[in-house]
Amino acid sequence: VAQGFFSYLVPTLPGRALVGLLSRKKAQTRLTNFIQKLRQAGKIKEVVNEAATWGIPLRPLKRTYLDRMVVVGDAAGQVKPTTGGGIYYSLLAGEAAAQVLSEALADDDLSSGNLSRYQSRWRDLLAAEIEVGYSARRLYEFLTDQQIGALVKRAAANGFNSELVDASEGTFDWHGKMIAQIMGNPGLGGALRLINPLLARLAHRPDIGTAQSQTTPAYHD
Structure with a gap:
């Protein structure tokens, strides 16, 4: 259904649910097939809205700071490669960003050189975890x-x-x-x-640094 990732049917309100999945490619086709299986199994009655699609980065940006700017969360690729989740990593990186920005404002220095401390701090927290998770993901997908x-x-x-x-x-x-x-x-x-x-094949496989997420509301029993 969602090779390498997962699909889901999550109740949101009585009689309502979100249907979705994550996939490296062909997310729309895979979601259509998943919905058809759910209908055949009597799990949902009908889809009530168009599906929304977005990318989930599985690799962090090489640089997450500029003059007067830091990048946090999904935009920075601070995501668990194993599951595609990013809330916890975003909170940790956000705390590091807040600390560095507070110090930079106190110093009246928002230059990229001064804000580079943000990247050092979040990488100290998360870089090794992300690398291990991504290696496991690449292997799992094979x-x-x-x-x-x-x-x-x-x-x-x-x-x-x-x-x-x-x-x-x-x-x-x-x-x-x-x-x-x-x-x-x-x-x-x-x-x-x-x-x-x-x-050996893994070493030669093109590195795709994002996954596609598709989700749509539906009525269910």
Whole structure:
């Protein structure tokens, strides 16, 4: 339905919901197919508005400051590559921006050189997390359903799924340590070997730094 990402049907009001998905490409076609499946399953009755489409950056800008300007949030690419979510990262970067701007105003110096401290601060917080998440995303997008199934079965068989759920490293907003734990778990070695031939292809694949998001309101039971 939404290869490499996810689709959703989220209730908003009684009898109303948002239908949407994220995809690297063909978002409109994929959404149309998803809506058709929901109708056939009796999950929705009809679509009530045109679908809205926008891009979600999966890579940050190389430079997020200029004279008298800093860039924060989605516009700066401060987004979790694993899920496309950006609220938490935006809040952290926004706090860093507020601190730097406050200091710059006190110094009466809004030059790009002075505001460059903003980029250093938000990157100290988020850069490593974003890089790990993006590497995991690129690898995940190469997996077939069968390979994902093999990984899940192997994790369940050796109890790693329960270990992962209970681990203090894994949180809703911080994914890097959890990803490292998954990739480094020796119990998944056999299943991970299924994807080794894909690593060479991964290095030569064109890097698309955005995903497409489509959403539309609908009536549902």
